[in-house]
Amino acid sequence: MHSIQLSQVSFSFSGEAPVLDGVSFTIPSGVTALAGPNGAGKTTLMRLMMREISPQRGTVQWQGFNTFGWLPQSLGPAVQSSGQQKMRRLSTLFREADGALFLDEPETHLDAVNRAWLAAALRRHRGLVVIASHDPALLDSAGTILHTEMGRVTAYSMPFAGYQSMIAHEKEMRAAKVDHAEHELKKSQRERRVQLERQLRRSANAAAKAPLAGIPRIARGIMKRNAEATLGKIISKNRKRGDAEAQALHSLREERGRSCEYFFAVPVAAESFLEIDRLQIYRAENQTLWRRPLSFSAKRGEKLHIAGANGSGKSMLFKTICGQNELPHTGTIAHKTGEIRLMNSTHTGFDPAATPLMLALAEGIAGDAGSARRLLGAFGFPGDAVFRRFADLSAGEKMRLRILLIGKSPRPASVILSDEAETGLDTATRGLYAGFLNAFSGIVLAASHDAAFILSLDLTNRVVLDTNPVMG
Numbered sequence: 001m002h003s004i005q006l007s008q009v010s011f012s013f014s015g016e017a018p019v020l021d022g023v024s025f026t027i028p029s030g031v032t033a034l035a036g037p038n039g040a041g042k043t044t045l046m047r048l049m050m051r052e053i054s055p056q057r058g059t060v061q062w063q064g065f066n067t068f069g070w071l072p073q074s075l076g077p078a079v080q081s082s083g084q085q086k087m088r089r090l091s092t093l094f095r096e097a098d099g100a101l102f103l104d105e106p107e108t109h110l111d112a113v114n115r116a117w118l119a120a121a122l123r124r125h126r127g128l129v130v131i132a133s134h135d136p137a138l139l140d141s142a143g144t145i146l147h148t149e150m151g152r153v154t155a156y157s158m159p160f161a162g163y164q165s166m167i168a169h170e171k172e173m174r175a176a177k178v179d180h181a182e183h184e185l186k187k188s189q190r191e192r193r194v195q196l197e198r199q200l201r202r203s204a205n206a207a208a209k210a211p212l213a214g215i216p217r218i219a220r221g222i223m224k225r226n227a228e229a230t231l232g233k234i235i236s237k238n239r240k241r242g243d244a245e246a247q248a249l250h251s252l253r254e255e256r257g258r259s260c261e262y263f264f265a266v267p268v269a270a271e272s273f274l275e276i277d278r279l280q281i282y283r284a285e286n287q288t289l290w291r292r293p294l295s296f297s298a299k300r301g302e303k304l305h306i307a308g309a310n311g312s313g314k315s316m317l318f319k320t321i322c323g324q325n326e327l328p329h330t331g332t333i334a335h336k337t338g339e340i341r342l343m344n345s346t347h348t349g350f351d352p353a354a355t356p357l358m359l360a361l362a363e364g365i366a367g368d369a370g371s372a373r374r375l376l377g378a379f380g381f382p383g384d385a386v387f388r389r390f391a392d393l394s395a396g397e398k399m400r401l402r403i404l405l406i407g408k409s410p411r412p413a414s415v416i417l418s419d420e421a422e423t424g425l426d427t428a429t430r431g432l433y434a435g436f437l438n439a440f441s442g443i444v445l446a447a448s449h450d451a452a453f454i455l456s457l458d459l460t461n462r463v464v465l466d467t468n469p470v471m472g
């Protein structure tokens with residue numbers, strides 16, 4: 001029997017808050033899933049389990065195996081489509097695995113048929129498998145779900161639905177606690193204001209009465225000084241407490257801000273339209289990608305679902321519309337004013353060394369660094385997270401940053417091409433992204449294998465890509 005034992009494991013990237021803080025548990029044979037919000041540390045935890053990185057404190061021990069297979073979160077560029085590439089890797093991994101198996105978001109890019117194959121492969125597999133995932137169906141196939149959040153890991157040995165309602169309940173409890181703390185802070189501030197006013201009145205009265213009471217001048221001076229000293233103490237104590245409270249309130253609000261709805265107002269070019277006329281792409285001479293040339297059009301306010309199995313050329317279509325396709329093609333693409341924005345997970349054109357703050361300023365989402373940092377902070381990049389390298393961000397964080405960049409950009413967009421941009425987003429961010437696409441009043445073309453996500457879009461039409469069965 002294989003197992004992995006973590007004892008008192010702490011890990012943090014230099015100068016950052018810990019990703020894991022004194023975590024202990026044992027992973028048995030069978031399927032264990034890692035779940036939790038984007039950036040919570042699923043990939044980091046997986047790399048620790050593979051002993052690819054070492055914890056600053058604690059130990060990671062393997063029992064019953066000494067090799068492992070690994071499917072990383074993002075694959076390199078290849079001739080094949082991402083889905084096909086991933087399937088090749090997965091089938092080799094399952095066939096050859098004799099140690100542990102680590103799959104980081106294996107569902108990404110897989111169409112419905114391939115997802116079903118993966119679920120079956122997991123059921124059949126004997127041995128230890130760890131999967132990081134945001135896919136309810138995959139999480140449901142695990143014996144245990146390890147939820148990672150804020151440096152802690154909690155095990156849920158129950159079906160996905162049970163896990164989900166427990167997480168939701170805990171979130172509500174946390175929100176209620178924040179509300180209560182805020183209420184208590186306001187109450188104590190009010191009470192201290194009343195106390196201060198009372199003290200002010202009292203010392204004013206004492207000063208007014210003192211000469212009439214026939215008290216010697218020297219004693220009067222002492223009384224006055226005493227009253228002033230008491231007042232001074234109260235004021236300085238209040239100020240210190242006020243500072244601490246302001247600080248506490250600020251961090252409470254920041255915590256809540258992260259779960260707040262965010263409103264985007266992307267400027268949309270007037271008169272936007274997109275017209276694809278008899279488009280055909282050639283994989284090789286005389287070998288067309290699609291059975292028939294592709295024609296469709298869309299105007300402002302329309303949202304189209306671009307459907308098709310793995311390898312049907314959805315990403316190819318999007319790249320062609322953006323003018324990034326190097327394969328020969330015929331037909332025409334007409335488009336009027338405004339920018340075409342491609343949202344995909346390859347992040348082509350993003351400098352790996354650029355920081356969220358640099359990117360936000362370059363996009364012009366705010367006039368100065370202070371307001372840019374406030375926006376970034378409310379969008380999941382608090383404090384020094386704005387200085388991380390783009391390359392170091394988690395997969396979901398990269399996409400979340402890109403949503404903010406487009407959502408707050410002053411440049412008018414006319415078309416958004418969403419190429420599975422929702423995969424890898426946690427539930428909350430995925431909902432926010434769907435809301436953003438629905439609020440966008442230009443044209444949206446969306447390719448996705450996530451049925452629930454597609455259902456959450458206000459679609460007006462669907463284009464099905466029909467590939468030529470001749471494969472190279």
Ligand SMILES: Nc1ncnc2c1ncn2[C@@H]1O[C@H](COP(=O)(O)OP(=O)(O)OP(=O)(O)O)[C@@H](O)[C@H]1O
Nearest residue numbers: 013038039040041042043044392393394395396397
């Ligand atoms: N080299 C680094 N320096 C600083 N921070 C880093 C570095 N690498 C990762 N991080 C941060 O550590 C946190 C955990 O990242 P990780 O990739 O483990 O998250 P994840 O749970 O896998 O997220 P996702 O669901 O998006 O894949 C993130 O906030 C990320 O920005």
Ligand SMILES: [Mg+2]
Nearest residue numbers: 042043394395
């Ligand atoms: Mg990850």
